[in-house]
Every structure is written in C-alpha cells, then in structure tokens.
Amino acid sequence: MPRSRYKSLVDSFAADIRSGRLSPGTRLPTHRQLAATEGLALVTATRVYAELEDMGLVSGETGRGTFVRETSLSPGQGIDQQSVAAGMIDLNFNYPSLPGQAELLRTALRQLALGGDLEPLLRYQPHAGRLHERASVARHLRARGLTVDAEQVLMVSGAQHGLAVTMMALLKPGDVIAADALTYSGFKVLAESLHLEVLPIPVFDHGPDLQALESLCRSRRVRAVYSMPTLHNPLGWVMSADQREQLVSIARKHGLLIIEDAAYAFLAEDPPPPLAALAPERTVYVSGLSKSVATGLRVGFVVAPADKVAALERTVRATTWNTPGVMTAIASAWLDDGTVMQLEAEKRGDAQARQAVAVEVLAGLRCVSHPSSYFLWLPLAEDARADQIAMALLREKVSVSTAEPFATSAHVPHAIRLALGSVEISVLREALEKVKWVVEAYS
Numbered sequence: 179m180p181r182s183r184y185k186s187l188v189d190s191f192a193a194d195i196r197s198g199r200l201s202p203g204t205r206l207p208t209h210r211q212l213a214a215t216e217g218l219a220l221v222t223a224t225r226v227y228a229e230l231e232d233m234g235l236v237s238g239e240t241g242r243g244t245f246v247r248e249t250s251l252s253p254g255q256g257i258d259q260q261s262v263a264a265g266m267i268d269l270n271f272n273y274p275s276l277p278g279q280a281e282l283l284r285t286a287l288r289q290l291a292l293g294g295d296l297e298p299l300l301r302y303q304p305h306a307g308r309l310h311e312r313a314s315v316a317r318h319l320r321a322r323g324l325t326v327d328a329e330q331v332l333m334v335s336g337a338q339h340g341l342a343v344t345m346m347a348l349l350k351p352g353d354v355i356a357a358d359a360l361t362y363s364g365f366k367v368l369a370e371s372l373h374l375e376v377l378p379i380p381v382f383d384h385g386p387d388l389q390a391l392e393s394l395c396r397s398r399r400v401r402a403v404y405s406m407p408t409l410h411n412p413l414g415w416v417m418s419a420d421q422r423e424q425l426v427s428i429a430r431k432h433g434l435l436i437i438e439d440a441a442y443a444f445l446a447e448d449p450p451p452p453l454a455a456l457a458p459e460r461t462v463y464v465s466g467l468s469k470s471v472a473t474g475l476r477v478g479f480v481v482a483p484a485d486k487v488a489a490l491e492r493t494v495r496a497t498t499w500n501t502p503g504v505m506t507a508i509a510s511a512w513l514d515d516g517t518v519m520q521l522e523a524e525k526r527g528d529a530q531a532r533q534a535v536a537v538e539v540l541a542g543l544r545c546v547s548h549p550s551s552y553f554l555w556l557p558l559a560e561d562a563r564a565d566q567i568a569m570a571l572l573r574e575k576v577s578v579s580t581a582e583p584f585a586t587s588a589h590v591p592h593a594i595r596l597a598l599g600s601v602e603i604s605v606l607r608e609a610l611e612k613v614k615w616v617v618e619a620y621s
Contacts, residue, residue, distance in 0.1 A: 184222060188229050195235045195246050202248040203566050206236065209244075240589055248565035267601055267609040270577045272552045273473045274599035276524055282517065283472075286508045299503035305495040306487070307333025311510040315479045318513045322443060323451040324463065326481050332490050333501040337441045337466035337478040338364050344437055344462045344480060345372055347493040353401040355437075356394055358386050360555075360591075362411045362439060363583035365404055378587035379403075383546050385410075385417045388424050395432040402435035403428075408449045409442035412555050412584050412595040414548035419450040426457040440465040444522040445529055445550045459483050462490075467509055469552070470522045477501060477509040526550050532598040532606060539610040543617060552599035556613075558592040559621035567620050568594060574612045 194200040206227070207215065213223040227244050230236045238244045290296070306312065313328035334340040341364065349355065351373035357365060359378035369376050377394050380387040386405075394400055405425065407417040417425070429436050438453045438461050454463035466478025482490055494500065512518045529552050536545065536554050546555040558564060564580040571578055581593045596613065598606060 184226065187216060187226055191226070191230055192233060192235055195230075200246050202246050202569065203563050204246040205242075206244045206246065237590070245563065248563075248569045265575050266572075267576045267605055269596045269598070269600075269606075269609055269613070270579050272469065272597040272599040274469060274525055274528065274552055275472065276521065276528065279472060279521075282512075283508075286511060289511070290504070290507060299507060301503075303500035303503050303506070305332075305500050306491045307331070307501055307506060311506050312479075314510040314513040315481075318518065319481065321519065322440070323449075324455050324481065326454075326458075327484075330481055330484060330487060332480045332482065332487065332494060333506055334466070334478045334480055334494060335498050335501050336468055336476040337439070337464055338368075339476075339498065340464040340466065340478045340480045341365060341437070341439065342368055343490055343493045343497060344464060344482075345369070345374065346497070347489040348435055348462070348486060349374060349402060354398055355402045355404055356391055356400050356434075357404040357586050358406075358410070358413075359587045359589075360413060360581065360584045361404065361586055362406065362441075365439070366583070366586060376586045378585075381413065383413065383415065385415050385421050386425075388421065388428060391425070392428050395428060395434070400432060400434060402437060404437045404439065405453065406439045406442075407453055408440060408446050409548060409551055411442060412553055413546055414551040414553065414555065416446050416449050416548060422450055422453055422456055426453060429457060429460055434460065436461040438463045441469055442551065444470045445526050445552070446548070447526065447550065454481060462486065467518065470525060471509070471512065471518060475505060475509060477505050529599065532603060535603060535607050536596070536598060536610055539607060540614050543614060552597065554596045554598060556594050556596060556617065558594070558617065562592055562617070562621045564592040564594055567616055570616045570620065571613065574616065576609045576612050578613070 191200070209220060209223045209227065212218065212226065213220045216223070227236060227238060231238055235247055236244050237247050309328055311333060312331040315331045316326050316328045319326060334343055345368055349372065352375065354375045354377055355369060356377045356379050358381050360381055366376070377398060377400065379394070380390045391403065403425070407422055409416060428434070436453050436457060440452065440463060443449065443465065452463060454461040460483065463481040464478070467475050468478070480490060529550050533547060533549050533551065533554070536547070544557055546557065547553070558567065568578055568580050579595045581591050581595070584595065585591070601609065
C-alpha cells in the first residue's frame with residue numbers, strides 16, 4: 179500500500195474521531211475486517227490502528243477489539259493535576275487533613291522561633307539529615323515493627339523523592355524491575371524517566387501473584403521488585419505474613435533488591451512486620467509524612483542496609499543537597515512529642531468513617547478496598563468503558579481516575595479509583611451517589 183494512501187486512512191480515522199463523527203466507545207472494525215474493506219494487507223491494517231493508538235485516539239483491548247477513546251479526557255484523568263477546577267469534587271488525589279492541623283503548624287513555628295538556635299537551620303544540613311532527626315525517625319519506626327539504627331535512616335523531601343533517590347542510586351538504565359500490574363502511578367513515572375524496564379506481576383484482590391513473580395525471575399534477569407505490602411495503592415490490600423515470607427524467599431533466591439513503599443502503611447492496624455524487618459539486608463524502606471501529617475510538609479525518610487547508605491546519600495546530595503532544615507526540625511519535633519502518632523490514629527479513624535460511607539452508598543457495586551484506606555478500586559462491568567464513565571462524571575462535576583495511570587501491563591482494566599480523603603464527608607456522600615448513578619447507567 180503506498181504510504182500516502184496508508185497515511186490518508188490514518189488521517190481519515192483521526193479526523194472522524196476528533197470531529198465526533200466516531201464517538202467515544204465506538205468499536206472499530208477488526209483488523210481483518212478493515213483489511214478486507216480497504217483492500218489492505220493485514221499487517222498494514224494493524225499499522226493503521228497502531229498509529230491511531232500512538233496518537234491516543236483508540237485503544238486496543240485483548241479479546242474485545244479496538245475502541246475510540248474519550249479524547250477530551252485528560253491523560254490519567256487528572257492524576258498529575260495540581261489543582262481542581264472550581265466546583266469540581268476531587269475524588270482523584272488524596273490530601274487528607276484534619277481540623278486543627280493549621281493551628282498545630284502555627285504552634286510549631288512559634289515554638290521553633292522562641293526556643294533554640296535558629297542559625298543552623300539557615301545553613302546546609304548534612305545530606306542524610308542531622309543525626310538526632312534520623313534518630314527520631316528510627317524511634318518512630320519501632321511502632322511499625324521496624325528496628326533500625328539512626329545511621330541507616332536518610333531524610334528526604336517526601337516519599338516520592340525517597341523513591342527517586344533509591345531508584346537513581348541503586349538501579350541503572352535498562353535494569354529490569356518487577357512491580358504489580360496495578361501499582362502507584364508515581365513509581366511508573368519514575369521508572370519511565372530512569373529508563374527502567376517494568377515487568378508486571380499479575381494481581382489478585384488480596385495480593386500479588388508470587389508464583390508469577392518466581393516465573394519472571396526464572397525467565398528474565400530481574401534486578402529489583404517494587405512492593406507496597408501494607409495498604410497497597412490502589413487496591414488497598416495488606417499482604418499476609420505468609421505472602422511476605424514468600425516474597426522475601428524469592429528475593430533472596432534470585433538476588434533481588436526490594437523497594438518497600440510504606441506511604442500508607444500507617445493506616446493499617448497491626449499489620450505483619452514490614453519486608454524491611456524480614457529481609458533487612460536487601461530491602462530499602464521508603465515512607466514519609468505527606469499522608470499521615472500534611473502533603474505540604476514534604477518530609478520523608480529512607481531506611482536502607484548499611485552498605486547502601488553511602489550511595490543513597492550521594493544521590494540526595496545530587497538531587498536536593500539536603501532536606502530543608504526548618505521542615506525537618508518541625509517534623510522531628512512532632513515525631514518526638516507524639517503529634518505524628520496522634521494524627522496517624524485520627525486519620526485511621528477518618529479513613530474508616532469514609533470507607534463506611536462508601537460501603538453504604540455503593541452497595542451493589544463490586545468494590546476492592548481496605549476498611550482503613552483512603553481509596554477504593556471500582557472494577558467495571560465487562561461492557562463498560564472507564565473513559566466514558568470518567569467523562570460522564572466530569573460533566574457531573576466529579577473528578578476520578580481511570581486505571582491507566584496505575585497499569586504497568588499492556589492490558590489496562592476498565593476500572594476507576596476513588597480517592598476518599600480530600601473532601602468533607604457530606605460532600606463525599608454526594609459525590610459517591612453520582613458515581614453509583616453514572617456507573618449503573620453505563621453498565
């Protein structure tokens with residue numbers, strides 16, 4: 179087929195989709211049907227759809243066909259947006275806050291100003307943080323079942339920075355890292371930016387398919403595994419003690435680095451020990467105070483085996499030099515005086531109350547969640563399309579995320595993730611009622 183004719187067919191489809199003549203959700207002819215209708219070779223018909231998919235205009239789904247995408251929907255449905263349009267109810271991003279937190283900050287700033295020497299906070303800090311602040315984190319982690327020396331703790335500018343530091347310091351471009359087929363979107367962005375190959379681990383509602391991980395390790399040279407064993411985002415699972423032991427066994431057998439993301443771990447009551455406690459020699463534990471205290475605080479921490487601390491410290495230096503002294507001083511004081519523990523307990527209660535509302539309002543729909551999590555995964559009916567539902571909800575002034583930002587596999591399930599922690603509970607109820615109405619209407 180001459181290139182001009184091939185390109186003309188692509189352009190014709192694109193024009194029909196952008197003009198609305200082919201509406202979102204329209205099932206296009208199969209590759210064979212297109213080839214027969216247009217007199218094309220099958221491989222050329224496949225190229226036409228591949229180019230349209232690269233343009234973001236269609237999506238090919240195994241066993242279902244090729245569908246027109248909702249092009250007016252922002253990529254990832256707002257997962258990277260920094261603000262929400264006026265009047266929009268945000269069920270897309272979690273920034274949980276409790277009444278009185280602003281006053282806590284005001285008091286902390288006053289105490290910082292009145293007591294002690296402020297001069298050191300105006301200078302560069304040690305790259306890994308001041309030792310007494312690292313010790314504050316180490317003491318705090320004992321409540322999470324993790325006993326480490328202060329020298330193994332590095333202060334970072336939030337958990338996302340901690341993940342970046344870990345992956346930059348300990349992996350190199352081209353390395354293979356295994357991760358759940360549905361996982362934290364920020365990890366995906368980092369892996370792509372650092373040119374890492376992500377192998378998806380199939381997932382169940384209760385945890386990853388560890389037999390599949392074992393198979394991946396036998397067939398590929400996997401360098402690391404990224405895991406959220408306690409309060410998985412977006413599926414909300416807490417891996418059992420047996421699952422954790424099995425994951426650690428696989429990591430030891432195949433020499434894997436374990437990157438444990440514990441950003442939401444504070445929400446789970448009495449979970450099994452962290453992976454870092456089970457395999458301290460090969461696990462880097464990453465967490466922070468963005469969700470448990472406030473997103474604007476931007477203080478996180480990385481716990482690493484002693485032999486990896488120097489490499490991580492060099493990467494902190496290369497990326498931020500050090501965590502801002504004032505923020506770290508406030509965080510350290512709150513860790514020491516029990517403020518963080520208090521806020522964590524209160525936010526567990528808040529998350530449980532929100533989940534209870536979701537269970538009540540969404541009764542009859544299949545929901546995957548944890549009773550203490552700030553998010554909920556809503557798989558859709560076989561014939562429903564997530565982009566259409568997300569767009570319909572936008573018209574109802576409710577912003578949600580589709581599965582696309584969380585999917586590491588070629589197959590992206592039709593599901594939506596609901597973040598429950600960013601609006602008042604009365605507003606949350608109203609938004610969830612709209613979600614149920616729209617999902618049922620499109621199913």
